[in-house]
Amino acid sequence: MNTESNFILNRIKAVKYAAKGFWILITSEKSIIAQVIIALIMTVIGFVMKISATEWLFQIFAIGLVLVAESLNTAIEKMADFIHPEYHKKIGFIKDISAGAAFFAAIFAVIIGLIIYIPKFI
Numbered sequence: 168m169n170t171e172s173n174f175i176l177n178r179i180k181a182v183k184y185a186a187k188g189f190w191i192l193i194t195s196e197k198s199i200i201a202q203v204i205i206a207l208i209m210t211v212i213g214f215v216m217k218i219s220a221t222e223w224l225f226q227i228f229a230i231g232l233v234l235v236a237e238s239l240n241t242a243i244e245k246m247a248d249f250i251h252p253e254y255h256k257k258i259g260f261i262k263d264i265s266a267g268a269a270f271f272a273a274i275f276a277v278i279i280g281l282i283i284y285i286p287k288f289i
């Protein structure tokens with residue numbers, strides 16, 4: 168098989184593994200399931216409040232940002248637990264930093280949400 172078709176096959180395989188990871192996240196990771204539920208609620212609210220196209224763009228971006236950050240946080244937590252299952256100050260620090268990254272995303276998502284929805288109530 169030539170290098171070019173190998174490249175394409177490897178890319179297809181990579182997408183398959185990524186889709187598998189995506190499925191694991193949305194079906195078995197409680198923190199991701201919670202964020203997906205919040206995303207669905209915000210989507211319903213978006214339709215009910217008839218937000219504009221630009222507001223949809225920001226809302227979808229915020230939802231994506233939170234889900235990506237939360238997913239990477241989950242991956243780092245899993246890796247930390249695998250590398251060092253016992254209690255260790257450094258593992259705690261790494262997990263806290265990783266959770267902090269997800270918190271960062273959540274703060275900005277909340278700010279975006281407030282900017283979109285507060286004017287609709289005043």
Ligand SMILES: Nc1ncnc2c1ncn2[C@@H]1O[C@H](COP(=O)(O)OP(=O)(O)OP(=O)(O)O)[C@@H](O)[C@H]1O
Pocket residue numbers: 244251252253254255256257258259260262263266
């Ligand atoms: N092995 C460890 N060593 C030191 N501190 C830890 C360790 N595991 C967890 N911690 C501390 O507990 C916090 C929460 O841990 P973690 O993110 O693994 O969530 P959990 O509550 O244990 O499980 P889950 O995220 O599945 O609900 C971490 O941010 C860290 O401060």
